[in-house]
Amino acid sequence: MANALVFIDNPGAALKKSSLELLTIARSLGETAVAFTGELNDDVAATLGAYGATTVYQPSVDDLDNYLVGPKAAYLAAAVAASGATAVLVDNSPEGKEIAGRLGIKLNAGVITDVVGVEADGTAHKSVLAGSYNTTAKATTPVTILSVKANNVEPAPAGAATAPATATVEVPAEGLANSARIAARTEKPVSGRPDLSEARIVVAGGRGVDGDFGPVEELADALGAAVGASRAATDAGWIGHDAQVGQTGVTVSPQLYISAGISGAIQQKAGMQTSKVIVAINKDAESPVFEIADYGIIGDLFKVLPQATAEIQKRKG
């Protein structure tokens, strides 16, 4: 019987860092099983073993991706029953949270989202009201469902690798009924930069870039960072909505957040103020972002960013 079940959705050729983080947390809760979708390739199976998974469950049907959420939640509910797990860990993506939500209703189980830390007894830590409070929360039900934010634990393999058993879980037919079907799907262009929600460093631009994200992107590439943007910049069409950081965009919590030409209105702050270190560059000395910046530069981003990029390249040789 497993204690913790980790949901890993379509990892492809390699597990994402956030999945390794979930596996690391799961091991601290006890014996770990994985509910998997997609093709289980050999390298991924070996990594699951290295991270201590004892059983890998796979769904009996392979068209779960043709529907929104419903069938995946039904599959996961069946996997929880098969494994006997009392804690379920999913990633904190919008889809992860929705699967957690539906699973909670199916299992009469409490769901806690936006988790940044988990204790051995299942107590979860999170930050709420745009980072203004830290809370601890707990499910009062036999099963606990947690969606966990990336970048909060260092992934660590188990002391001894296992060879996980595989088992098929029958997906209940009701999962397909009453679900929205995906009629068409187009892949967006891949940037080659790290994913914004998981990046260790984010460089973000706002109104002050005045249509030119070049200096922001060049500094991001020098730092191996993701590119973010304020709502003003995405609304102006200077960069895709995907890049929007803030209350109605992506909430980030990186080691370093560099804000360039962003005044720091409340919605922006809400999306980034749990960043470990905040650097702000803005021409306007009165910008609210300077109130929360660890390092603020009053200056022209078109001068400061290229100079910083060149200096980083010089030091890296």
Next chain:
Amino acid sequence: MKIVVLVKHVPDAQFDRHITGPGNTTDRDESILSELDEYALEAALQLAEERGGPKAGNEVIALSMGPSGAVNAVKKSLQIGAYSGVHLSDDALAGSDAAATSLALAAAIRHISADGRPVDLVLTGMASTDGETSLIPAQLAERLQFPQVTFASSLEVSGGQISARRDAGAFSETVEAQLPAVVSVTDQINEPRYPNFKGILAAKKKKIAALSLADIGVDASQVGLAGSWTVVESAEARPPRTAGTIITDDGDAGIKLVDFLAAQKLL
């Protein structure tokens, strides 16, 4: 079409927000209609207007669950253009988590459907601006056994079917579902209208139905702190971030920035 829009009365994010009381719940003084719900309301009004508005039998009902003040979210929705309102309020609802909230809302929607005209569409914002869990659309859909379509950035309804476009991480998708459905919309879907003078006057004549738990057939033990499946054990205000070093660029701020990053071991 009969459309229910979920509207929430939330603390204004422009001010400091606080967690108080034995259940560690959010203080709801200084509350307003959640900004993200205005996009759902606008989407509902557009769908109803395309179909000939109230004269053609369309309904746009703003539904809010919350203490007495939450009726203000309904009133604001009526001023913006909702045709009627429902305020679900009961002392026992205080402290409900998403699971308990979705239970009460599902019962309220069944109640609204019980007049012989079933609800076709439940529209919500992409998240509330207080709890921000985004769980309600999914949990409500599961409770009602409706399909859910979340984060719609455009939507069309025809022939009992909804079609929506959405961004889902690495993909753009078109999704389809049969009505009745629960649909959440993003802030990209439209430009919400503002209440005008005419709308504010008209709102005074619109009906707000007050519902209690007894009206919707829910027992007090199923909601509130008693009926919630999660408990917030502690809440601590984070010390506010304080400003650090601030310099003015004298021509070498880029280099000083790199020095700072190096000192913080961030390079």
